[in-house]
Amino acid sequence: MKKFLLGTVALIAFAAPAAAADLAARPYTKAPPAPIAVVYDWSGFYIGANGGWGTSRKCWDFVDPAGAFVAAEGCHDADGGTVGGQIGYRWQAGTWVFGLEGQGNWADFQGSNASLFFPGVRNESRIDAFGLFTGQIGYAANNVLFYIKGGAAVTADRFRAFDIPTGIVVATTGDDTRWGASVGAGIEFGFAPNWSVGVEYNHLFMQDRTHTFVDPTGAFVGDDRISQDVDIVTARINYRFGGPVIAKY
Structure with a gap:
C-alpha cells in the first residue's frame, strides 16, 4: 500500500509540469480606446423666437412751452405681453x-392713471413695439451658456389723454419713436447640436422726453415731460447654423 501511494505521488509530481507546459499561452488583449467627448460649440449664426412679459414705469409732468416744470400729473405702470424674434452671431474662444x-x-404694454393736475382726465401710455441692438459676453459650461448683454434700445410709444366720464380722446401725441440704452442677462441651454432654449431679462433706460399734445382737431393742448424705464422677461428658442465639435481626451 505504501508503495502504491508513493508511486501515485511521484506520478502526479511528474505530470504536473508537463500539463502546465501544454496549456496555451494567455492571449493579449488591447486596451479599450480612450473615450470621446462631445464639446458643445456656440459659434455661428443663429435665428430664433421669443415671448414673454414687460412693464414700463411712466411719470408725467406738465411743463410750460420753455420746458419748465409746472405740475406733476402722476405715474403708472404700462404692462403686457410681447412676442418677437432675434438674429445674431456668436464666436467662442x-x-x-x-x-x-x-x-x-411686438408689444402690448398699456397703463393709465387719473391726472393729478387736470381733473376728469386720464393719462394713458402704450408701447406697441421695441427693438434691441446689443453685444454679448458669456461663459460656456459646455452646453450651458451664461451671458450679459448691452447696447441700444428703441421703443414705439403712444401717449393719449381721455375724458374720464365719456372716454373720448381729448389729447394725443400720435406715434412716437424713442431711443435709449439696454442692459440684460440670460442663461441658455443647448439641448441638441443646433437647438437651444433660454430665459433672458432686459432693462431699458429710455430717459425723459417732452411730448407735445394736440386735440383731435390738431390744435395745441400742452406739453408733458414723460419718463420711461422698461423691464422685460422673455423665454427664447434659437436654431444655430453649425454643429458640435468632437474632441478626444
Whole structure:
C-alpha cells in the first residue's frame, strides 16, 4: 500500500509540469480606446423666437412751452405681453463666448392713471413695439451658456389723454419713436447640436422726453415731460447654423 501511494505521488509530481507546459499561452488583449467627448460649440449664426412679459414705469409732468416744470400729473405702470424674434452671431474662444444680436418685438404694454393736475382726465401710455441692438459676453459650461448683454434700445410709444366720464380722446401725441440704452442677462441651454432654449431679462433706460399734445382737431393742448424705464422677461428658442465639435481626451 505504501508503495502504491508513493508511486501515485511521484506520478502526479511528474505530470504536473508537463500539463502546465501544454496549456496555451494567455492571449493579449488591447486596451479599450480612450473615450470621446462631445464639446458643445456656440459659434455661428443663429435665428430664433421669443415671448414673454414687460412693464414700463411712466411719470408725467406738465411743463410750460420753455420746458419748465409746472405740475406733476402722476405715474403708472404700462404692462403686457410681447412676442418677437432675434438674429445674431456668436464666436467662442475657449470657455468665453462673444456675440452680436438684433431683436425686434411686438408689444402690448398699456397703463393709465387719473391726472393729478387736470381733473376728469386720464393719462394713458402704450408701447406697441421695441427693438434691441446689443453685444454679448458669456461663459460656456459646455452646453450651458451664461451671458450679459448691452447696447441700444428703441421703443414705439403712444401717449393719449381721455375724458374720464365719456372716454373720448381729448389729447394725443400720435406715434412716437424713442431711443435709449439696454442692459440684460440670460442663461441658455443647448439641448441638441443646433437647438437651444433660454430665459433672458432686459432693462431699458429710455430717459425723459417732452411730448407735445394736440386735440383731435390738431390744435395745441400742452406739453408733458414723460419718463420711461422698461423691464422685460422673455423665454427664447434659437436654431444655430453649425454643429458640435468632437474632441478626444
